[in-house]
Amino acid sequence: MDPTEALTDLKQISPQIQRAVIVRRDGVLEASTLSDTAAAERMARSAVALYEAADRARDGLGRPELAQVEVAMRDASVFAVRDAQRLVCAVTDVDPTVGLIFYDLKTSLRSISEAGNDDTYPAEATDGEA
């Protein structure tokens, strides 16, 4: 499954997810649920910044390797999960089912990795959301 297909599946199985991006470890946007490419690029950059900030905090606290992050805010929650190749970041409604969201995000990454798509990175929108 390529990253675009993975996000299409993710949106179908996780109605709480409003939008999501998949970003390679080198920062290149691979896929997004947004039709606005500029917005997708902004979200991808912010997602990378989020994970890096979380990793700095982890380092400062002397904790083991970071696996995943959730930031719960008053109007939305942001989730980020990373594997060896890429980062997936999603924005959800308020008070989502946290375990389920993490499971779905990890499943997306695994489905891409298992399909051997580690060298492809077409940045395409999966639906008409702006």
Added chain:
Amino acid sequence: MAKRKAVALALATSSLVGTVVFRRRRRQQQTRVDLYFDDGSMLALDEDAPDAAAIVTAARDVVESV
């Protein structure tokens, strides 16, 4: 006697439910950061924690990127 027990049970139950609802609403209104680590442990940071500021700022940027 049975009536007193019923009243006491009703009070205890409503108190417990009220506490759960209050904590849940309070939790929903607060910004917090949950970090999950490879060893299975998790750390929750309040919005005011020094380590949380940059993370919350980036998360806000993610939400406002559209």
